[in-house]
Amino acid sequence: MKKKGKIVIFDSHEDIPRQILSKEWIPFFIRKFISFSYTKYEKFILKQLDAIVTVNQDIASRLVQYNKRTYVVSNYPVFRNNVERSSVMERTIGFAGNIKQEYMHENILIALTNLGNVRYLLAGNAEEGYLKQLQTFKGWDFVDFYGRISKEKVLLLYDKVAIGMAIHDYTLNVGGKKGGLGFIKNFEYMEAGIPLICTDFDIWKEIVEEYYCGICVNPHDVNSITGAIQYLIDNPVIARKMGDNGRRAVKEKFNWETQEEILLQLYDSL
Template sequence: MLKVCHMTSVHKRYDGRILKKECVSLVNAGYDVTLIVTDNKEDEIYRGVKITSIDFHPKNRLDRILNSKKRMLKKALNIDADVYHFHDPELIPVGIILHNKGKKVIYDSHEDFVQDIKEKVWIPNCIRIVLSFLFKYYEKISAKNFDMIITVTPHIVDKFLNYHRNVHMITNYPVVNFEDRKNNKRSDCNQICFTGLISPLWEHENIIKALNIMKKDDISYTLAGPSDEDYIKKLKDLDVNKRIKYMGVVDAIGVDIIQTHSVAGMAILKYSQTVGGKIGTLGNTKIFEYMYSQIPVICSDFVLWKEIIDKWKCGICVNPNDIDSISKAITFLKNNKLEAKTMGENGRRAVIQEYNWETQEKKLLALYAQIAGERVL
């Protein structure tokens, strides 16, 4: 049995992509899988995946970057796996050392970190530019040490193909229950929703501005998920007609209830270089989560997202900076319940047939079979 070790210093132990998708899929396929995480919680087994901690809870970002790598490497060497699969660019040095010890190493790049550095507002602009340039060079020369690179969306695949021959796309489509027959009844819906990490990236301010130009009692905006108190206050201060309902962090059942009773799910993501500008990304699951919940999507008009929305007729794409278009999209779905219902059904069918984790699981297992074959040789 091939022994596999996933490693993350940034993501939480119950991360959807790392643990609940990739690690669980590998366990179900018969691999011996351990996930090393950066926290100080007790070790446990999750659906066959052995989760082990480096017993270190960093005080801040810098503490993590400086002090987690040695602990991660020590734990990884003790596990003595055949394949190491790491998920954070700060673990590149760990991956290189493991490669030099004869291990198979996979770099799983969830984001375009070169562009991400440029957009980190907490770093002074002049330093950002230098750091981005240095990291681009560092990532390029380091890539040769890895047997495979996995990433989430086409424009990042294209970037890595410039300096690595073995690059593959494993997207973040949702895990679905093919036996679940959802039957939403939303005739009395009077809200739109957003479920997930609530941050300025999702253009909530523009959504509220769009709601402000609608009739006072027309529709409310329900948000559920982690957020900064100051940011929620900022949104509420902007909310002229008091439409916002912030539910805090809710569990999966609560998310399902919110989505089921919504006219539409909002996925209006900013144009930024981290998502390829107006190209967009398949690395974010937001639109697919709404589609699976059988509600229409109102989303940014990224090229990748618009192709999906147009193909399946499951929502409305808007320019994230166009307040009037956002308002019109919300109004249309609220006033055309039958068409909104059809869009929701179309989206659900699209995820069941095409945009689900099972399609990506097959790719992942094929890549691991390739690695396993090389390991035997």
């Protein structure tokens, strides 16, 4: 496209070299070679493009070495003015999205077994093998599984759940323990006024503690996950305050309108 005189912008939501290193389906002994080769190719191509857009500063700090016109446009949700939390079901947690192992569903199911009386409203795509694996857990008895649903139905699900679950493993493609802002799920919960339980990534712990909008846990610590769910269920006033705080944070800062302006300014400059 550049050869035809077109303006080309590279949009990167993932740290692809790190992501390659974490792909278990790629034989371990060649992952580094593939990651290295991609990095060299990426550098060669990106130098020629008009701009780069990515979702967080960690990825941007790497890509700006190849192209100085690198911009951070975070993946924040559109803020809705008409959100109501009048149909919340007590003793419920929820998740909507791609149902993958890195979202630690096994540990959530074990936590549900420990709790014994909490429902998990779960929606999204899942590989058949992984879904069957989850269904072998005792905690699956507490799951209401909806499969893949529309965006409109996701919002209706969010209206029901008392707690939003966003527990992701410390994988390389999200920066390990540091984490990143590419998790729109966290911001979706906040926008919907839902208190969240999320991974104690450094970047997310800072946000959650600053705005007091949820609880951060070690994704491998089932007791911490269990305790966080129990605490929010036992303290509905605090949970409601956390949800309100998260919604206010999105309204004031973590909304798409603030990022749209950056993107439009970039377009105007090209």
